[in-house]
Amino acid sequence: MLFAFLLTLFAGLATTLGALIVFNERTTSKKFLSFALGLSAGVMIYVSFMEIIPEAHHAMSQYYGAGKKADVMTVVFFFVGIAIIAIIDRLIPNAENPHEIHSPEEVGDVSNKKSLGRVGIMTALAIAIHNFPEGMATFLSALEDPKLGVAIAFAIAIHNVPEGIAVAIPVFQSTGSKKKAITWAFLSGLAEPVGAIVCYLVLMPFLTPMVLGAMFAIVAGIMVFISLDELLPAAEKWGEHHTSICGVILGMAIMAVSLLLF
Numbered sequence: 001m002l003f004a005f006l007l008t009l010f011a012g013l014a015t016t017l018g019a020l021i022v023f024n025e026r027t028t029s030k031k032f033l034s035f036a037l038g039l040s041a042g043v044m045i046y047v048s049f050m051e052i053i054p055e056a057h058h059a060m061s062q063y064y065g066a067g068k069k070a071d072v073m074t075v076v077f078f079f080v081g082i083a084i085i086a087i088i089d090r091l092i093p094n095a096e097n098p099h100e101i102h103s104p105e106e107v108g109d110v111s112n113k114k115s116l117g118r119v120g121i122m123t124a125l126a127i128a129i130h131n132f133p134e135g136m137a138t139f140l141s142a143l144e145d146p147k148l149g150v151a152i153a154f155a156i157a158i159h160n161v162p163e164g165i166a167v168a169i170p171v172f173q174s175t176g177s178k179k180k181a182i183t184w185a186f187l188s189g190l191a192e193p194v195g196a197i198v199c200y201l202v203l204m205p206f207l208t209p210m211v212l213g214a215m216f217a218i219v220a221g222i223m224v225f226i227s228l229d230e231l232l233p234a235a236e237k238w239g240e241h242h243t244s245i246c247g248v249i250l251g252m253a254i255m256a257v258s259l260l261l262f
Contacts, residue, residue: 004142005196007153008135012192014157015127018164019185023178031243033162034235038244040158041231042251047151048220051259053078055141055148056220059213070213077214081221088130089229124167124184128191131160135195136203137219144212151259152219158251159226160189 053074060070134156142149164185172181203211235244 001143001200003146004139004149005193005200007142007149008138008196009193011138011153011156011160012131012135012189013186014160015131015164015167015189016182016186018161018166019168019182020164021161022165022168022172022181033165034244035247036158037162037231037235038247039251039254040155040162040247041227041235041244042248042253043155043158043255044223044227044231044251045248046252046255047155047259048223050256051148051151052141052216052220052223055145056213056216059144059209059216062209063213064210073210074213074217077217078221080214081218082225083221084133084218085130085222085225086229121171121184124171124188127163127167127188130163131189131191132195132198133222134219135192136199137215137222138192139196139199140203140207140212140215141219147259151255154258155223155255156192159223159231164189 056077057070057074060073064070064073138149138153138156141152167185167188168181171184172178175181232244232248235241235247
């Protein structure tokens with residue numbers, strides 16, 4: 001239980017890492033961020049299809065037995081996950097949506113400091129909303145299979161780094177305070193361990209193989225959607241196509257090796 005919670009905390013606090021590296025010019029260059037986003041996409045896509053979906057199908061098979069029903073339910077909940085994150089993205093304005101990533105130059109190019117500060121705070125709140133179900137998924141995964149929990153936590157942590165950057169830049173530009181920028185990024189990341197706590201208090205009494213399989217399939221759908229809708233288009237938009245693809249391939253290779261070794 002403690003291990004699962006600590007994994008979730010680690011994944012959530014990666015937003016703070018994003019806030020910290022934002023003050024280094026080399027790590028906020030378009031080339032570096034394009035590579036990082038590609039790496040994150042590669043990790044998330046690979047772990048979704050090679051590890052999370054098979055785990056979801058295994059849990060569904062325990063509940064429904066071997067046969068078509070387990071297959072169908074796994075697919076259904078995969079697309080339910082895609083629908084959930086698509087609806088959330090639709091409801092949050094682009095300027096404040098962490099899944100509509102802007103480059104540091106774009107985010108910082110706003111003359112109205114009050115407006116810029118609002119963007120940073122609203123982005124932090126939007127990220128917290130996104131992180132809550134991710135925390136639940138990481139926690140449940142680690143409880144069921146520590147190896148899978150580590151893989152999911154690693155994938156989400158990489159994904160959370162650019163989200164921390166998206167929070168820190170506008171807050172820092174509007175206030176001039178590194179402390180405030182880091183604090184808001186830190187608070188947005190805390191939604192993941194909060195999700196784990198809520199999961200423990202609310203879902204644990206009702207945890208069946210079917211619920212577990214549904215959660216796995218949903219989080220796979222969420223991660224694939226984020227990769228295709230957010231990470232890869234953002235990297236392409238910044239004009240570093242080959243750099244981002246190298247990141248994708250390396251991300252897949254890192255995750256493949258980690259799954260084979262552990």
